[in-house]
Amino acid sequence: MTDLLAILATESFWAATLRIATPLIFGVMGALLCERAGVLNLGVEGIFVAGAMAGWLAVWLGAGLAGGVLAALAVGALFGALHATLTVPLGLSQHVSGLAVTLLATSAAYFTYRTALPDVTSPPRVEPFRPLRPEWLTDIPFIGPVMGAQTALTWAALALAPLIWLLLNRTALGLAIRAVGDNPDAVDAQGLSVHRLRFGAVVAGSALMGLGGAFLTLSAFDAFFFGMVNGRGWICIALVIFASWRPGKALLGAILFGAFDAFQLRAQTQLGGLAPSQLFLMAPYVLSILALTLASRRADYPRALLKPWFKGQR
Amino acid sequence: MAPSAPVALRLQGLTKRFGEAVAVDDVSLTLARGEMLALLGENGAGKTTLMNMLFGRYAPDAGRVRVADCEGVLRDLPPGQPQAALAAGVGMVHQHFALAENLTGFENILLGAEPLFALRRGRRAARARLEALMARTGLAAPLDEPAARLGVGERQRIEILKALWCDARILVLDEPTAVLAPQEAEALFMLLRGMARDGLSVIFISHKLPEVLGHADRIAVLRGGRLVGVRAAAEADAASLSALMMGAEPPPAPKAGPGRPGAPALRLVAARVDHAEPRRRLAPCSLTVRRGEIVGVAGVSGSGQAALAALASGLARPDAGSVELFGAQVARFTAAAFVAAGVGRIPEDRHREGVVGAMSAAENLVIERLDAPEVSRGGFLRRGAIAAAAARVLKAHDVRGPGPAAPARLMSGGNIQKLILARVLEAGPRLILANQPTRGLDVGAAAAVSARLIAARDGGAGVLLISEDLDEVLALSDRVVTMHAGRLTEAGAPAELDRGRLGRMMTGDDMGAGMAAGAGAAA
Numbered sequence: 117m118t119d120l121l122a123i124l125a126t127e128s129f130w131a132a133t134l135r136i137a138t139p140l141i142f143g144v145m146g147a148l149l150c151e152r153a154g155v156l157n158l159g160v161e162g163i164f165v166a167g168a169m170a171g172w173l174a175v176w177l178g179a180g181l182a183g184g185v186l187a188a189l190a191v192g193a194l195f196g197a198l199h200a201t202l203t204v205p206l207g208l209s210q211h212v213s214g215l216a217v218t219l220l221a222t223s224a225a226y227f228t229y230r231t232a233l234p235d236v237t238s239p240p241r242v243e244p245f246r247p248l249r250p251e252w253l254t255d256i257p258f259i260g261p262v263m264g265a266q267t268a269l270t271w272a273a274l275a276l277a278p279l280i281w282l283l284l285n286r287t288a289l290g291l292a293i294r295a296v297g298d299n300p301d302a303v304d305a306q307g308l309s310v311h312r313l314r315f316g317a318v319v320a321g322s323a324l325m326g327l328g329g330a331f332l333t334l335s336a337f338d339a340f341f342f343g344m345v346n347g348r349g350w351i352c353i354a355l356v357i358f359a360s361w362r363p364g365k366a367l368l369g370a371i372l373f374g375a376f377d378a379f380q381l382r383a384q385t386q387l388g389g390l391a392p393s394q395l396f397l398m399a400p401y402v403l404s405i406l407a408l409t410l411a412s413r414r415a416d417y418p419r420a421l422l423k424p425w426f427k428g429q430r
Numbered sequence: 431m432a433p434s435a436p437v438a439l440r441l442q443g444l445t446k447r448f449g450e451a452v453a454v455d456d457v458s459l460t461l462a463r464g465e466m467l468a469l470l471g472e473n474g475a476g477k478t479t480l481m482n483m484l485f486g487r488y489a490p491d492a493g494r495v496r497v498a499d500c501e502g503v504l505r506d507l508p509p510g511q512p513q514a515a516l517a518a519g520v521g522m523v524h525q526h527f528a529l530a531e532n533l534t535g536f537e538n539i540l541l542g543a544e545p546l547f548a549l550r551r552g553r554r555a556a557r558a559r560l561e562a563l564m565a566r567t568g569l570a571a572p573l574d575e576p577a578a579r580l581g582v583g584e585r586q587r588i589e590i591l592k593a594l595w596c597d598a599r600i601l602v603l604d605e606p607t608a609v610l611a612p613q614e615a616e617a618l619f620m621l622l623r624g625m626a627r628d629g630l631s632v633i634f635i636s637h638k639l640p641e642v643l644g645h646a647d648r649i650a651v652l653r654g655g656r657l658v659g660v661r662a663a664a665e666a667d668a669a670s671l672s673a674l675m676m677g678a679e680p681p682p683a684p685k686a687g688p689g690r691p692g693a694p695a696l697r698l699v700a701a702r703v704d705h706a707e708p709r710r711r712l713a714p715c716s717l718t719v720r721r722g723e724i725v726g727v728a729g730v731s732g733s734g735q736a737a738l739a740a741l742a743s744g745l746a747r748p749d750a751g752s753v754e755l756f757g758a759q760v761a762r763f764t765a766a767a768f769v770a771a772g773v774g775r776i777p778e779d780r781h782r783e784g785v786v787g788a789m790s791a792a793e794n795l796v797i798e799r800l801d802a803p804e805v806s807r808g809g810f811l812r813r814g815a816i817a818a819a820a821a822r823v824l825k826a827h828d829v830r831g832p833g834p835a836a837p838a839r840l841m842s843g844g845n846i847q848k849l850i851l852a853r854v855l856e857a858g859p860r861l862i863l864a865n866q867p868t869r870g871l872d873v874g875a876a877a878a879v880s881a882r883l884i885a886a887r888d889g890g891a892g893v894l895l896i897s898e899d900l901d902e903v904l905a906l907s908d909r910v911v912t913m914h915a916g917r918l919t920e921a922g923a924p925a926e927l928d929r930g931r932l933g934r935m936m937t938g939d940d941m942g943a944g945m946a947a948g949a950g951a952a953a
Contacts (some may be wrong), residue, residue, distance in 0.1 A: 288544035295541050297528035300526040305485075306542025306592075307513030419531060 123382045128257060134274075135336060137374030138266075139164065141273040141348045142328030143352035144359070144366045145280050146192075151356055152284060153317035154297035154420040158214025160198050160325045161349025162221030166191050167329025169225035172340040172400035173232060175242040184242075184334050185269075185327060192326020193319050195221050200318035204311050207424030217325070218349070229340060239339035247267060262383040269327075276324070277367035284363065293317055297418035300425040310425050325349070351404065358408045360416055372407070376400035436464040436502050439484075439520075439600055439630040443493035446479055453479040455655040456493070463498075463683050465527040466622065466632045467929035468663070470639075470645065472872035473673055476633045476655040478525070481602050485522040486515040497600065516542075521593025521714030525604040525635075531578035533570055535588045538559070539595050554670045563594060568621050575942065583614045594625075601625075610868050611731045611898060616690075619645040626795060637675075637872045639668045653677055676874060678773055687888075690909040691720035694757060695861040695892030696742060701751035704739045708916070712737040714751055715918040721860060724883065724893040726907030727902055729919070729936055734916035735896045736778070739865045742894055743775040744768035755800065756860060769798050775855030779866040781844065784850045787839030794838045795853050827852035828878065844875035851882055862886055865896045880906055900932070 125128050144162050167188040174187035202213040211387040231304065245267035254260050265269075284290035292313055297304045300310040328348075333340050335403050351373060359366035380396040439461040448453040461467055469477045483490045488827065489510030496504040508514045515522075529538050534825040540556060547670045555574075564570060571587040572580065586606065592600055601622075609616035621630050623645070636642050642649050642663070649666055651659045651674040659674045679825045696719040703712035709732040728821060729735055740746035741753060741926040747763035754760065755771050765775070777783035785794045796805045796816055804815055820834035831841035838846060847867070864883060867874035883906065887893050897903050902909060904923075910921040912935040919935055921927055 199625070288540070288548060289546045291533065291537055291541055291544075292546060295533055297537075298530040298532045299528065301524075302530045302541065305512060305522065305528040307511075307516050308542050308546075375881065403813065 119386055120382060120383055123379060123386075127261040128265075129378050129382060130258075130262045130291070132378040133371060133374040134266055134379045135374070137370045138270045138273045138335070139328040139331045139348055140278060140323050140352055140355065140370035141297060142331065143420050144355045144370050145276050145363065146193065146328070147352050147356045148359070148363060148366055149280065149293070149321035149324070150318045150362060150422055151424070152297045152361055152418055153293050153375065154300065154418055154423065154425075155203055155316060155318050156210040156214060156353075156422055157196070157217075157315055157321060157325075158353065159195055159210060159217030159221060160214075160352050161401060162218030162225075162367055163192050163322055164332070164345040164349045166195060166221040166225045166258040166330035167326030168333045169229055169329075169340055171191035171265075171330025172242060172328065172333035173228065175334060176240060181243075181245060181334060184330060187246045188326040188330030189323040190326070193323040196322020197315075199322065200315045201326075203424065204314045204318070206374055206424060210422050211235070224312060226342060239341055241338045242334070243377075244333075244338040245335045246371060269331045269335045271291060273331075274367075277363050281363040286325040294418075295422050300420055300423075303428065304425075310427075325352075328352075347401075351401075352426075354404055354408055357417075358404070369407075372405055373400060375401050433570050435464055436498065437461070437504065438463045438465070438498050440496045440504055440889055441480075441484065441493070441893075442496065444480060444483055444490045444495070445492040446476075446488055447491050448558030450865040452655050454490075457652070457655075457657045458493075459650055459657065461631050461633060461662070463631055464612055464626050464629050465597075465624050466634070466645065466647045468649045469633055469652065470637060470649055470675060471652035472637060472673060472874060475652040475675075477652055478604055479655075480652070481522065481604060481633065481635065482828065483509075484509055484515065484603065485520055486512040507642065510664070514823050515596075516596050519597055519599035520598060520602065521590075521600070523586065523589040523593060523600045523604065523606060527582075527589055529577040529585055529588060532576060534574050534576055535580065535584075535591075536573040538588055538822070539573075539592045541592075543596055558610055560591070560595065563591065567591075567594065568592075583610055583618075583635055586610070590621075594630075600631045600633070600804065603632070605635050605637075605638065605870070607638065610713045612900075613730075615641065629847050637885070639873075643668060651675055673871065686933065689721050689723040689887055691723040691908070692716050693721055694892065695721045696894060697747075697754040698741065699752045699754065701741060701748040701753055703741060704749045705737065708723075708732070709734060710737045710740070710746075711749075711916045712741065712789070713916040715916075716751075717918055719861065719892040721890050721892045722887060723908040724790050724887050724906050725893055726903035727894070727896045728903045728910055728921070728926075729896075729913030731898050732942055733913045733936075735865070737911070737912060737916065738894075738918075739778065739863060739896055740865045741752045742861075743773060743777075769857070772858075772860035774846075774857060774859030774862045776850055776854060776862070776867050778863045778869075778896075780846050780850055781839075785838040788836050788837055791824060791829070791832040791841065791849055792816050794849060795823060795834075798853060810856070823852050823856055824849070827882075844871045847871060847879060848849055848875065855882060855886055859886070859891055861892045861894070863894050863896075866898065867895070868899065868902060869897070876902075892916055900936075901930070 133425045143164065147157055147160050170191035171184040171188035175184040176183060199217045202208045235256065247265050248268055248271060249264045253264055284294060292303060292308055296310055297315045303310050303313065309391055329345065331346055355366055355369040355373065358369045377400045382397045384393055384396040437460055440839065441459045444454055444457045457480055471477045479488065482488045484495055486507065495507040495915040497507055497520060498504050501711065507518055516747065528566065569587045569591055570593065571584045577585060578587065606618060610618065626632050636888065642668060646663045649661050649663055649671065650657060651671060651673060698715060698717045699718055701712065702714040705711045712734050727735060728790055731911065737746065741748060742766045744763050744767055748825060752759055786797065800806055804819065806812060817834060824834055828850050829845050829852060831845045838849065841849065867879050867883065871879065883893055895903065895906055910924055910927060912919045912921050914936055921932060921935060
């Protein structure tokens with residue numbers, strides 16, 4: 117038991133926690149942005165795959181890491197634009213469209229990968245992001261080694277949460293996004309375009325999801341594998357609810373999930389003989405369901421979520 | 431208003447069609463600076479559609495809107511652009527308030543008034559300017575509460591502030607008093623009159639004759655989408671306006687003969703309801719509604735009527751005391767049990783609790799008795815029988831709309847109310863709970879609903895009438911009780927009642943000599 121608790125005090129545990137949380141932070145912030153504007157985006161799982169694939173492919177083709185990041189953002193935005201077109205001006209079911217985007221983006225990514233590399237058996241590697249180790253950081257105890265193990269993308273993810281909070285709560289654009297997710301009629305009556313606001317939010321949110329995918333191939337690993345996203349997108353959807361649509365709580369939720377996952381990896385090596393490994397793999401999901409149940413009972417969701425809006429309709 | 435006042439707005443030949451139907455037909459109107467114009471008409475006369483064209487929510491099929499700019503020069507508004515109407519100084523307060531409930535009052539006012547992509551916003555300056563505006567106009571409202579927590583009067587003041595914030599010189603209010611208690615409505619008109627004196631032009635939509643006559647300078651009457659007359663309020667009277675509005679002599683106000691009270695239908699015995707919200711609380715109270723009589727409950731909105739209605743329809747159980755229906759004590763408090771016992775319910779919010787908007791009129795008619803043999807057999811709906819019955823019932827109750835198979839949400843408020851009443855009456859109830867049965871209805875529809883209630887009483891049903899419209903309570907009731915802070919007080923038969931005293935009872939000022947003496951001794 118004390119061994120298990122000792123895990124929590126190790127630097128490598130917290131470094132792993134942040135690493136595991138990074139794609140979730142990008143995904144959950146993207147999903148949160150879409151939902152605050154009133155559009156559920158179930159495409160996140162597929163956009164992760166497409167972003168992972170696009171980022172990796174761009175770097176492999178020689179575009180450099182910045183090119184990979186841009187490619188992932190662009191591919192995410194592209195699938196976001198598809199989802200937004202179907203759900204905003206056309207007003208189709210957000211559930212169905214989101215699932216379709218997930219299936220399409222996943223298959224398109226696998227297809228592109230196989231077309232680009234028909235004969236490869238072991239996935240080709242690229243040179244991934246290296247940890248940022250600024251001078252001033254190395255001397256700080258504990259935080260130094262934990263953050264020193266992180267790449268620029270993790271730093272960006274940690275900065276993203278306060279930025280999204282600022283956008284939503286301290287800018288006129290954020291005010292309009294929150295309003296359009298609650299009462300589109302109010303936004304229309306003030307002469308703002310409901311459809312443009314929603315479209316923009318979905319595209320921007322989906323671009324963030326694409327970046328979350330690229331973290332997997334350009335930072336966490338250095339290659340693209342089939343099945344590497346492995347349900348992370350669905351976790352993001354759950355985390356948004358867990359967070360009651362608040363960026364701060366969403367960041368917390370993502371880190372919490374990362375901690376569960378990092379913990380089970382280490383607990384598994386210590387208690388490996390006691391239980392089947394699948395139970396440990398399952399633990400983060402069970403815990404996130406539990407946390408979700410406890411946290412979201414009083415969730416105050418955007419009132420216009422899932423509701424399409426058309427101009428001039430009663 | 432002096433005829434020499436400069437013109438603020440000119441509507442010329444506005445026409446709007448929805449499919450085959452002409453909603454607004456060639457309407458021309460002029461509004462002077464500082465004038466208060468009332469737009470009067472029945473439900474569906476085209477009042478809201480006309481104003482939505484002015485505000486740019488609908489593009490007119492013909493005609494144009496011209497608004498005076500700051501120098502008083504009339505300029506054409508581009509059709510169908512709310513942004514242009516806002517910029518030209520037209521503000522609109524919608525009937526169903528257009529506030530985002532997750533934003534505070536302040537944020538709602540600023541929404542759309544700031545450039546979207548600017549980073550610096552000058553919130554403090556905006557706040558100071560807004561507070562100055564509130565002080566100047568007397569429009570007081572909490573600015574830092576989320577709109578979801580504001581009362582209707584406060585929401586409305588936020589909406590008016592929102593319009594004035596965008597420098598509205600013309601303010602349009604769509605049925606501003608429909609949701610307000612009488613005192614709030616009076617206060618609103620005082621504020622509007624003050625702002626009109628400072629040069630604001632006001633158009634308010636209404637179908638209430640007294641408020642139109644009491645507060646407008648001029649009255650424009652719409653009927654069937656056409657402008658049928660414009661009168662100066664000083665020269666108009668209720669009878670002639672009503673005739674213009676209805677197109678003929680108004681139907682005589684329903685006259686209730688005396689009821690013949692029989693056996694008790696509903697008895698509350700020291701029944702008490704506890705609730706966190708005061709408006710859903712009931713002090714221990716006793717009340718008997720007999721078959722064949724109408725008992726009217728008069729009271730200011732939020733005095734506990736909701737708790738009384740919930741108790742009388744099985745939606746709440748008493749925390750103390752008991753409820754008897756038709757002489758038997760009630761053990762199961764569910765809406766279904768009450769319906770089965772013979773209680774018909776006309777809910778307060780007809781859109782939310784009265785009908786399922788997505789279901790057809792025919793389905794809404796049978797929704798309370800799906801197990802009845804004429805509705806279903808062996809678990810399957812008898813669609814033919816339901817449709818046939820619906821066609822007959824809708825015709826008998828003069829429910830107009832897109833037909834029995836169309837979704838109920840497409841019907842107007844007045845027709846939805848008639849539909850609910852039809853459902854209640856067709857079930858042959860022995861007790862009818864009528865909660866705000868004519869709120870928001872035009873004169874014709876309200877008269878029809880009232881007449882049906884009287885007919886049901888004469889047929890032997892007991893009626894518990896809850897209404898914030900004192901005139902309605904006095905006109906229909908055989909007996910009046912007042913409600914204040916969750917307490918019921920027996921007032922007596924309407925003929926013997928003094929309105930002044932009734933008003934004091936409704937506001938809790940009239941405690942009775944004995945209690946006042948007791949209070950004095952205690953102090």
